[in-house]
Amino acid sequence: MNIDDLAAFAKAKGFFWPTAEIYGGIAGLYDYGHLGALLKRRFEQAWLSYFVESNDDYYLIDGANMLPDKPLIASGHAERFNDVLVGCSKCHTYYRADVTLADSGVKVSEGAGPKEIDELMKKHSVKCPKDKSDFLPSKAFNMMIDVHLNPERTEKGYLRPETAQTAYLNFFREFNVLRKSLPMGLAIIGRAYRNEISPRQGLYRMRELIQAELQIFFDPAAFPTPFEKFRKREVNVVPYSTKKQVRISVEGLCKDYGIPEFYAYHMALIDTFYREVLGVPEEKIHFLEKGGDEKAFYNKIHMDIEVDVESWGGFKEVGGLHYRGDYDLTSHTKGSNQDLSVSIDGKRVMPNVLELSFGVDRNVWMLVDIFYKIDGERKMLMLKPYLAPFTAAIFPLQKDEKINEAAKALHNELKAKFRVFVDEGGSIGRRYARMDEIGTPYCITVDFESVDKKSENYNTVTVRERDTKEQKRIKIPELGKFLEGKIALGF
């Protein structure tokens, strides 16, 4: 599917569309419709169960989307997000001023403002590399969206540019409240805001986005993991040194590429989530190692999790695994004057952070892209049953009082536990087709035998499976258990 087709499908069926659509929309903002909101929640629940709830040391927290400026100054965002851009007066191509100056051999001090940049440009007569024209006056560009936190509008603040900061800011309190031991993980599913220059490609680059992040705080001297479980597991990796994708075991990564065990273990954990929980095919996922200039300065090891998404034109980032060292807690120790190091076995330790970061919107888009299949006339969203917005649909076979009554009773029983859709309109085949397209895995039909006391099939219904189109009869009292078994997360 191409990007336009996916966006049209998402709109037509009720997954997502531009915010303020009736006013023409606004770049970088999207709203979720009912089906999209359900799909997003299913993804979030699967993520939470898999990465957080299955580990006794990891905890879900939540936090404010607005932050005062101090922590974001300490974290480096106020400065580092503040790029100065220069545009060519002729071709209007924009460049990062510090990079352009550096290319011309001019040294720029960190955090140089537009004034300083313009002076340097003039002094060294730096021109547009393309057509040798002069630059327009430079502009400061801050990726963070600023807000005022008091009525007088004097208290500066920002919408948080990443949920990670919320975890770092709450580390000290949680450490004391919870266990006073490491490793400790703090997970957040929440919104983050970035003033992107050019938001594009549907849910890929947004100005308001949802992140699912797990920050694991650990003692660098010891980060025990159940490494053995994944020792032989193979993952696709594109190492920075070769830029060529290899399929390599977790053990091999440690041996041949010097990746620490705890890091390699989490690569396998993430790979397993994508392949087994979400169902992404092996050849469509890899880790892209970032190094040199591509890597965020604080990261010791930085890999993007990329999935091959047709509507985005190839492998695109849906998440990241970052070994951030002790950068974050050290920065906030300096910024807040509160010592965030902790005492472990009698020695002071500044916890290191391993960050598992995922873009929820991107993953929702990715799921629709990967699992939407067209087979002749049939269109199917072949999501795993526990990810499907609706778990089941109930169809009365025909307009018949008894059948309708039975269908209604069944709906009342199931809706307490499952998201179930009742469809009475159109031929049975049309109703199956509608459910196939939005991914409903089970269609339950109440037919004449279901309500005929003389029939051996009395009090049973047919359950039709989306992927195989196969039908079987199930006793109505057993339906709840049947569906429960199908949508259970097995890990």
Added chain:
RNA sequence: GCGAUUGUAGUCUAGCCUGGUAGGACGCUGCCUUGCCAAGGCAGUGACCCGGGUUCAAAUCCCGGCAGUCGCACCA
């Protein structure tokens, strides 16, 4: 942000060049029909991205904005 290009019912599209009644397909709704995979019949629903200009008259021409796509740049 720059350049190219596009914008017509829920979706896809004809019409635009050469101004004059906006047409089709699918979908959706209702009724009839129908004893399990988009059947059929009848009826219905619904659109020119927004604002300005030119003109007797604008979906069509012009200007501005917004949004999408592609390329460049950006994406600590």
